[in-house]
Amino acid sequence: MGAEAEERPHGAAVVADGFGLKGPRGWAFREVSFRAGPGTLVAIEGPSGSGRTCLLLALTGRMKAKEGTAEIGGLQLPKKMAGVRRISALGHVPGVSELDPAFTVAEHLGERALLQRRFDGSVRTFLRRPSERRASARARIDEAVAAAGLDLAALPKGERTSVRDLERLEALRLSIALALIGRPRLLAVDDTDLKLSDADRAEAWALLRSVADSGTTVLAVCSEAPEGALRITTLDATTAADTATAAIDKAADTAPGTEARTDDEAEAEADTADDNEAGADTDTADDADDATAADTKVNKASKAQVPDKADKADSDLTEDTTEEGAADALAETGRA
Structure with a gap:
């Protein structure tokens, strides 16, 4: 023993x-x-x-x-x-x-x-x-x-x-x-x-x-x-808050349905549409313009959703590590 x-x-x-x-x-x-x-x-x-x-x-x-x-x-x-x-x-x-x-x-x-x-x-x-x-x-x-x-x-x-x-x-x-x-x-x-x-x-x-x-x-x-x-x-607390904000922003940028396209991507898509629809009548061109305008609205709406997630991140920070x-x-x- x-x-x-x-x-x-x-x-x-x-x-x-x-x-x-x-x-x-x-x-x-x-x-x-x-x-x-x-x-x-x-x-x-x-x-x-x-x-x-x-x-x-x-x-x-x-x-x-x-x-x-x-x-x-x-x-x-x-x-x-x-x-x-x-x-x-x-x-x-x-x-x-x-x-x-x-x-x-x-x-x-x-x-x-x-x-x-x-x-x-x-x-x-x-x-x-x-x-x-x-x-x-x-x-x-x-x-x-x-x-x-x-x-x-x-x-x-x-x-x-x-x-x-x-x-x-x-x-x-x-x-x-x-x-x-x-x-x-x-x-x-x-x-x-x-x-x-x-x-x-x-x-x-x-x-x-x-x-x-x-x-x-x-x-x-x-x-x-x-x-x-x-x-x-x-x-x-500051470092933890920055880390949490970065993680939430990254999730917002990659989330399905909230991804905003760049202007270059929109122009490339427009050029592809023009090549595919070459020789089409004026009505088809008008439809393409309407589609581009709709895409622009979607992009603006998607970008508007990102600040909402940032606001949510700020509210969630109260649940993170704090000195209080x-x-x-x-x-x-x-x-x-």
Whole structure:
């Protein structure tokens, strides 16, 4: 039994197939498909408002997708959301798992260790002596702090340093340490490279790579994915709208019965008609003129139908990926 547990990969494999999430005013993201093995660093790249955070929360079981499926560590979404939450942990995610600026580093770490023991510990844990429980909690904290590369001694006031006094990179390390206390199989971090210098950004990605190398699968939202990471790109609302409009316009141009002929094609047809009807009487020529006039009316009517489809495209864009849709979906997040 122990040998099988050691052979089993610690990280959770992530598989998404046509994954999509829709809010009250539009799609936050859709048609996301990729595969990532255990211990992979996955960078969710895209501009702000393109549904990156919603995708992160959906893949960790915190938001319910509306289309497609995903599988996290063998647990299918959206059916097994609770199971996915048990094997995943959130680092920094604004509005969901933020650090309290009034807390000290030690208070954050102690609180997380206490919650971990209270909600995820076995009954046998509560039968231990208080000294053993404290030693076990301290060991978990030290392990997580070391894995996050957070040097407590280098902080201005050590463990008593308030979160508000931490640098951006130090706060990121603390949030990752808090997530790692639960020894998750999947770690999710939002805004990984936000407000970081080039040097700090390199350190942040080196940290996440080390976590992935240790076996934990990492999902990291960023504006620009680093080299060596599995890149998943989300589109912003403007790009998605342009893509949808282009697709609808193309469909309108090639749809049967709405194809408009060019002037050259009309003249070629007229010349062919003249050659075939050479020697015919004046009535036949008049009929040909009437037919040409009718073709012109059909062409004008066909061209008039194209703007109607463009208008329909504009109305359909409300159903596409929008920043408002992502914000509404994020606001509907139940439990983090």
